[in-house]
Amino acid sequence: MQRTPGLGVLSADATRLEVWGDPIAHSRSPQLHAAAYEVLGLDWSYGLRRVDESSFAAEFADLDDSWRGLSLTMPLKGVAFATASTRDRRAELTGAVNTLLLDPAGTRGFNTDVGGIVRALADDGISDVARARIVGAGATATSALVALSELGVEEVDVVARRPEAVTALTELGRRLGIAVRTASFTAGDHSAVPLTIAALPGDAPIADAAADALASAGGLLLDVVYGHWPTALSAAWERAGNPARSGLGMLLHQALLQVRIFRNGDPDAPLAREDESLQAMRRVLEEPPTA
Structure with a gap:
């Protein structure tokens, strides 16, 4: 250079x-x-x-x-x-x-990206939370997990199609002092959490039943997508009457x-x-x- x-x-x-x-x-x-x-x-x-x-x-x-x-x-x-x-x-x-x-x-x-997530959630009054859920296990999910650690989260459920994809997040969770648990899209018994961060591509297909199950127990949704809206998950959150935010807030703050x-x-x-x-x-x- x-x-x-x-x-x-x-x-x-x-x-x-x-x-x-x-x-x-x-x-x-x-x-x-x-x-x-x-x-x-x-x-x-x-x-x-x-x-x-x-x-x-x-x-x-x-x-x-x-x-x-x-x-x-x-x-x-x-x-x-x-x-x-x-x-x-x-x-x-x-x-x-x-x-x-x-x-x-x-x-x-x-x-x-990490700070963008933290600051976007602060706009919704979320600055301290003990449990949360991440949907997706790719690169953005890693930033989401670090952001959650800065909010004091102690337990995170990661919903992924392939359980092996969560391995890296589980190891990072150990370093951050967070217990990471793997969950499935097909599981219908998701425990209630006050916050869900979706880290999937905007056009990722999700069956309505799976999305509705997540929405019913998911609290506030921060979906990092902003180019494809609504997403399958944000639509499910709307059906459930729960708040959903696009990734524009994260984009702004990052x-x-x-x-x-x-x-x-x-x-x-x-x-x-x-x-x-x-x-x-x-x-x-x-x-x-x-x-």
Whole structure:
């Protein structure tokens, strides 16, 4: 990568940013970031680029000193993790990086999905919960489990089609002090929990009977999907009369944490005009997606 060694301070000329992934055309991230940058008076550009795992290394090597950072979505969070010279705790726990800060002293990797989940749930008044359920056992489920650990969860049921897929989550749960129990979509005796996080693709097929069983005992649903709505699970929650939230809240808050990283180098360092920035980003989500 063509970057001049330095003291870890990004040049004022480093003004280019993008979100990479495949697919990527649906991403709302460019609009979210642009709204925040306008409030903050930052003359930065933030675009999107279709990049898959096979093309990531070549695309990344072609970046020069004008680049400040990248947002990464599926399927690039694993290769971004491997690319980062240093990683924050959330990234280390999940093995996933969705934010790269192109620091002259070394590329820094972060996982803002975890914080996005925590902050989205706080919008619904959920900041402390003992038991929860995760539906799905893929990469996003890992971020969900770490988020739940930060909320004080002690027991998590993971509903998955393949029990062996839960093995990695069970091991992570041990590290986090969480008892992870494997459950099946076909089981009709799900125990009641105050919170369910769905970490499935938006078009994942789920039989109505299975979805209804989960909804009847699932409390609030946070479905990380936002491009396909309603999902099979959110529809079941509606039938049950229980609240369901899309992944837009998670998207909003993880993007704000990314802006903190790109501006301040730290996801825990608030922005100078953070409330205004967040309000501007919320307004973007109230608008129809651009074609």
